[in-house]
Amino acid sequence: MASSAAFREVLLQAIDDALLVPGELVRAAIYSRVEKSYRIRREEIPEKLGLFHEALQQVLGASAMVMERMIAKNLYHRLDLNFSDHEHWTLLDYVDHAKKAQK
Numbered sequence: 001m002a003s004s005a006a007f008r009e010v011l012l013q014a015i016d017d018a019l020l021v022p023g024e025l026v027r028a029a030i031y032s033r034v035e036k037s038y039r040i041r042r043e044e045i046p047e048k049l050g051l052f053h054e055a056l057q058q059v060l061g062a063s064a065m066v067m068e069r070m071i072a073k074n075l076y077h078r079l080d081l082n083f084s085d086h087e088h089w090t091l092l093d094y095v096d097h098a099k100k101a102q103k
Contacts, residue, residue: 007099008046014074015045018067033059053091068094 019027034040038055045052056064069085072094076083081101086093 007102010078011046011075011095012042014078015042015071017074018070021070030056030059049092049095056091065090072098 016027019030031042034052034055035042037058038051040048040052040055053064053068056067060067068091071091072089073083075094075098079098079102081098089097
């Protein structure tokens with residue numbers, strides 16, 4: 001990955017794709033709730049990833065872990081990295097690992 005701007009865009013695309021799995025209306029509802037309740041616009045998610053992680057947990061409950069793994073799988077696929085499931089990793093862990101693997 002050539003730059004952090006490129007990584008940022010790939011991360012946003014991975015999030016978009018994963019949130020689309022349950023449907024466009026659900027994705028729009030999640031983004032709306034995250035923006036309204038947590039004041040995180042879609043474009044700010046890479047810089048506020050920790051808060052986005054918390055927002056997903058509040059919005060999706062136990063399903064947040066599944067959604068975060070889908071985001072991580074999408075991200076790794078886009079970066080041509082091999083994805084390995086780690087039981088206790090959050091989205092933050094996967095993104096941090098992917099950034100380091102790119103260097």
